[in-house]
Amino acid sequence: MTKKEYTFDAGYQPQVRAKRGTTQIMLDVIIALIPALCVGVWQFGFAALLPVATSIAACVFFEWAYRKLLHKPSTIGDLSAVLTGLLLSFTLPANAPWWLPVIGGFFAIVIVKQLYGGIGKNFLNPALAGRAFLFASYAMLMTQWVTPNGLKGTAVDAITMATPLSSMKAGVALPEYFTVANMFLGKMPGCFGEISAAALILGGLYLICRKVITWHIPVCFIGTVALVSLIFGGGPEYSNVDWMLANLLSGGLMLGAIFMATDYSTSPVTFKGRCIYGIGCGLLTVIIRRFGGYPEGVSFAILIMNCCAWFLDQLTKRRQFGVSKEDVKAMKAAKKAAKKEAKEAGA
């Protein structure tokens, strides 16, 4: 009788793995953005889907083409390019021409993401960097706010109108539509995906429930903006509460805090680091809005904090299992003593 021979693989420990991979995570974020997408369509009409579509198509194409030209394995299957395209289009005005996101997508995918090695290796958020690039290059196109459907037929009927943030920057009275309910639901001018705080918060809760993101960055970010703007106010023209509400509910704060600042590769991984990062984003946002040249500060605040992410991780290394606070103190004291001794010995 001959025995059947088998060959066996070596295999890496552990031999089983969780189902969820990168693709599923990206898909979850895309799902979380759907409520905001619906509000955008509701307020700006189906025509507003054109820049969204070209943005996604451009990002996926650039990702595929870059990796194809450099003979690298294709990564469009992980859906990260789709997500970048979607997020980029959310930060553009609803009436943006179709070619605008194509240029932004090129900058985001090729310059910011792929030149640094692709997914997980970029140090700036690609979508936000793309937006910042467009903002610098096409300032006019990026700040024309089309009137949303919810406000059409009211006294403020116009083709373009001012956002609460730009009114405040100009120091004029807040627009008439400035009510909490309107801003919460998205009945106000603004970028395509940022107008409805309710839809974005819903998406954020979904992401936290699915454990795609942790609460640290959004809560610290939004909390800091709320607290600082309430305490310091925006000048004599506005009450502190109005100033805080305008800061919280208009502009890109919700979109930025929930979807942009939590981008994996450009934010810290430690919980402490995430808290500091969120607080930093919040402070910078308020400072830019209040004292800077632009009415909106979220994207620049996040891009600046992106550069600090690695440093924050280094700064907030965790205490590992089995090391108590006293142990850390003792170790620090011992190090200090050793340094002192070395100094004395040198002297």
Added chain:
Amino acid sequence: MPFKFHGGVHPNYMKAPDTPVTVITPPPQVVVPMAQHIGAPCKPLVAVGDTVTMGQKIGENPAPVSAPIHSPVSGKVIAIEPRPHPLGDNIPAIVIENDGLDTPCTDLAPLTEAELQDQEAILTRIREAGIVGMGGAMFPTAFKIRGGLGKVDTLIINGAECEPYLNGDHWTMKLHPEELLKGIQLARIASGLDKAYYGIEKNKQDAIDLLNSYNPAQYGVEIVPENVKYPQGAEKMQIKAITNREVKPGGLPAGVGANVISTQTAYAIYRACYEGVPCYQRILTVAGSAIGESHNLQCRVGTPFRYIVEQIGGFKKEPKKIVLGGPMMGLIASNIDAVNIKGTAGILFFTEEEDRTVENPTCIHCGQCLQVCPMKLEPVYMYKYFQKRDFEKMQEYHILDCFECGSCSFNCPGRLPLTHTFKTAKLLFAARAAEEKARAEAAAKEAEAKKAEKEAETK
């Protein structure tokens, strides 16, 4: 209430706690490897042609960190030669032709009433019966308990069985509750303690209720139901859950006054002391997609995997991988002709179905490895510095404190081989340390030689 530890994961448990235990008839030929424990391998005490009885001591090494090996069957020794060991290369083994009679050996008599209360007698018996950590680590139990004497104030029995697939401990609790409690009592007396804690995950509620119905307090045992979370059954997590003490980095459990022994080890202690039966069989789980349904088997040590698979109806699919123990921490075996040993808690035959490796694992810096690491390490940076071979930084991130539970790799959406990498890194660190030591020794020798030369010159 058990204390919580940071992180952990919830794998798909795939357990079959209701599949009854089948006794596998011993094979016509058993192959007993001479290394079934951590420490010095045994030397054969028998020669080819000798007849042996079931339970007869056939291998021994007088070194303190070792455990004797006993024949699992009665029969005739037909060869002493290197045979495939489950954990790697061929190593010396005694091949015994089974006569099928199972004639018991009477060398080890059951302990007397007085001896059952005597610490030294129990410890001697644990050593003589060749009992090792049957959870998988296979550390000689007698040495472990002796090493903790005077330092250990808490004895913990590990009944978490947090690894997916495995049911051996669960079935031991269900089949032998009273014996198990008596075994724990013996381990407790051997450790010189008044109380032992038995940590069991709550997914084994039937076993917890059954054990509680035998009034564990009369044996000095307290049952602690624990949260279901991998790696609850890891030694350090078990100690944290029951005592809230954390083993220091690089330290031993005894350093925080705790010793952990596993469920089947406690049962083996009972058998050795009350029945005079040494350690030569255990309950293990054979499962995986190549097998189909899970099988819980009572199996003699030295049974070839091929024979076990034949006994349960063969493969349903072509197996791709053999995993020894659970799928999270289990090691890979490469030979189906290897045999089960004292520490084999499970044999899993996996096909592509369980495989989720990808061609280009990519880190997306999501930080989930930090969230699940029970040691509160930062796997993402450990991995990045390993790729640069930056040993200083790796040490700064405490790579040596990783106990390879596999949680980070399990959860990694980018499918990075994190645990595998840290294992490799630890081996590299050990090699570097050895190299440095050798270099230092060589330098010292050279200096001495020079010194001697100089002295000779001056003379």
